[in-house]
Amino acid sequence: MPLTQSTSQIETAQAIESLLQYAISNLDFKQENLNCARNMIFNRLKISCSVQNATNIESVNSILNKLANYAVNSGICPPDEKENLKAELIGYLIPQPYEIIKNFDEIFTDKGPNFAMEYFYNIAVKGNYINKDKISKTVTHCFNGTYSPLYLSVNSMKKESSFNEKTYKDKMPSSEKPFPLCPLCSENEGAYNGAKSNLRLLPIELGGSFWNIQFSPFPYFKKHIIVSYSQHIPMKNDIKKFEAMIDFSTVFEDYFIASNTELENIGGSLLCHEHMQGGLKNLPIFNAEEKERFYSKKYENINLSLLEWYLPVFKITSDDKIQLLSAIEDIVNAFINYNDESINLICKTEKNQHSSVNTVCYNENGKTVFLIIPRNNRTSEQCPKGIFCPDESCKEIKKEGIGIIEIMGYFILPSRLICDSVLLIDFLTGKSKTDLKEKNSVYSEYSSMLAQLINDYGINMTVSKAKDIITDYINIKCQTMLEQSAVFKNNEEGKKAIDKFLSSVNLIKLN
Ligand SMILES: [Zn+2]
Numbered sequence: 001m002p003l004t005q006s007t008s009q010i011e012t013a014q015a016i017e018s019l020l021q022y023a024i025s026n027l028d029f030k031q032e033n034l035n036c037a038r039n040m041i042f043n044r045l046k047i048s049c050s051v052q053n054a055t056n057i058e059s060v061n062s063i064l065n066k067l068a069n070y071a072v073n074s075g076i077c078p079p080d081e082k083e084n085l086k087a088e089l090i091g092y093l094i095p096q097p098y099e100i101i102k103n104f105d106e107i108f109t110d111k112g113p114n115f116a117m118e119y120f121y122n123i124a125v126k127g128n129y130i131n132k133d134k135i136s137k138t139v140t141h142c143f144n145g146t147y148s149p150l151y152l153s154v155n156s157m158k159k160e161s162s163f164n165e166k167t168y169k170d171k172m173p174s175s176e177k178p179f180p181l182c183p184l185c186s187e188n189e190g191a192y193n194g195a196k197s198n199l200r201l202l203p204i205e206l207g208g209s210f211w212n213i214q215f216s217p218f219p220y221f222k223k224h225i226i227v228s229y230s231q232h233i234p235m236k237n238d239i240k241k242f243e244a245m246i247d248f249s250t251v252f253e254d255y256f257i258a259s260n261t262e263l264e265n266i267g268g269s270l271l272c273h274e275h276m277q278g279g280l281k282n283l284p285i286f287n288a289e290e291k292e293r294f295y296s297k298k299y300e301n302i303n304l305s306l307l308e309w310y311l312p313v314f315k316i317t318s319d320d321k322i323q324l325l326s327a328i329e330d331i332v333n334a335f336i337n338y339n340d341e342s343i344n345l346i347c348k349t350e351k352n353q354h355s356s357v358n359t360v361c362y363n364e365n366g367k368t369v370f371l372i373i374p375r376n377n378r379t380s381e382q383c384p385k386g387i388f389c390p391d392e393s394c395k396e397i398k399k400e401g402i403g404i405i406e407i408m409g410y411f412i413l414p415s416r417l418i419c420d421s422v423l424l425i426d427f428l429t430g431k432s433k434t435d436l437k438e439k440n441s442v443y444s445e446y447s448s449m450l451a452q453l454i455n456d457y458g459i460n461m462t463v464s465k466a467k468d469i470i471t472d473y474i475n476i477k478c479q480t481m482l483e484q485s486a487v488f489k490n491n492e493e494g495k496k497a498i499d500k501f502l503s504s505v506n507l508i509k510l511n
Contacts, residue, residue, distance in 0.1 A: 009049045012070045016041050017054035019063045023093035026126040037092050047102050063134045083195040086369020091197030094127040100200050113251050119464050124215040143475035147308050148284050152411045160414040184273040185227040187474045207243030222280040226254035235262035242328050245361035253363040256281045258404045261356035266377045284409030294507040298328045311486035334505045343497045354378040358404045374487040375407050390481040393448035395478045403483045405453040411478045428466040430459050
């Protein structure tokens with residue numbers, strides 16, 4: 001064996017020992033399983049040297065990177081499978097699903113749901129399913145919008161185009177049905193493909209149906225979870241889901257749970273698999289004030305209000321689950337079948353449903369709160385991207401549709417904005433002489449932004465001024481994206497239309 005390979009085998013064996021020690025300290029890995037696990041990893045990486053002492057390596061991700069780099073360099077693992085191999089190696093060491101469910105249930109009984117969830121979260125972090133090294137590269141800033149602060153986050157982990165149903169199927173050979181059918185199917189637990197060997201699911205019964213909780217590997221905010229239906233069925237917004245959301249928020253009081261619509265182009269991805277998203281209740285919308293209150297003779301045990309927000313949000317509060325569900329169902333059904341030509345709202349054309357709702361549920365002072373946000377994805381000749389969707393100029397900042405996370409005041413922006421801003425600053429400070437009209441240049445991607453900024457400020461500003469005006473432009477565009485997504489606009493016409501809709505469901509304005 002060549003000396004270099006022998007040396008790197010020794011280093012790799014040292015890193016394996018570090019990984020095993022890490023698992024003992026962080027993943028409740030038992031000493032009794034040590035030899036067995038070490039041999040499995042030795043076999044996988046074709047290590048033939050003796051057992052070495054552990055070395056100090058910064059983080060679990062850096063240990064796994066070291067092992068995966070060795071495997072790639074030795075031809076054991078194709079370079080594009082490096083992340084899969086990292087997940088596989090740590091997957092040998094994290095508790096198996098049965099053990100996690102058992103531990104979760106015990107902690108739930110002894111200490112309560114939030115401690116149990118904390119245990120499950122720690123498995124996802126310590127088991128490197130949530131990669132903390134990558135999260136630390138996410139840049140977030142706060143912008144004081146008209147109604148409340150908005151958070152803008154540039155997420156380095158997420159590709160800009162959403163991984164939707166169509167693109168997933170397109171990746172598969174046409175003759176073969178993909179297995180699992182999509183990335184949210186429960187069969188992904190422990191799968192090598194997609195780097196899910198370290199994925200663990202927590203089965204839970206909500207609203208009389210079965211779901212699986214997992215922490216998102218690409219968290220946008222604190223404790224970002226995905227709750228997916230136990231079977232591969234399409235997204236829908238029906239009473240069973242609303243009940244599941246209420247049950248979830250009743251048990252996990254620190255968390256909210258929310259859902260995108262089942263329709264395309266208004267923010268949801270993976271519409272092929274029913275799912276919801278949640279996290280800790282600290283997104284901007286949870287601080288929104290109530291601006292108008294409504295009363296219903298039919299529902300004496302609920303409070304209904306309209307929030308002071310960038311687009312209309314109906315807030316229903318109650319501790320009476322039956323009345324709450326009934327009120328939610330009435331309002332949602334009324335809206336998805338509602339037409340109002342004065343604001344260009346048409347719920348259905350031919351066989352295509354256009355109106356739907358975003359929903360959010362959480363606990364507030366012991367009562368359940370349910371938010372309903374009307375959405376519509378109809379397009380027209382003048383608005384090919386959607387009548388109630390951000391206009392073409394907003395795509396320069398964010399190409400994907402506005403989904404429930406943005407609706408709650410948290411924008412996920414593409415990482416290209418960071419590198420492209422450097423080039424835009426060059427232009428605005430007169431450093432770059434590229435012709436703006438030159439096709440395929442980065443400037444053509446931002447033609448609306450540059451046209452406005454050059455018109456307002458010229459092209460001889462300082463670097464710090466250029467940085468500021470680009471940030472201001474992006475901030476304002478994010479607020480505009482929310483306002484343009486509103487079915488009922490925040491103007492006289494929109495206010496009249498919303499009153500008309502609410503009176504159609506027998507809700508009477510108070511005060
Ligand atoms: Zn699925």
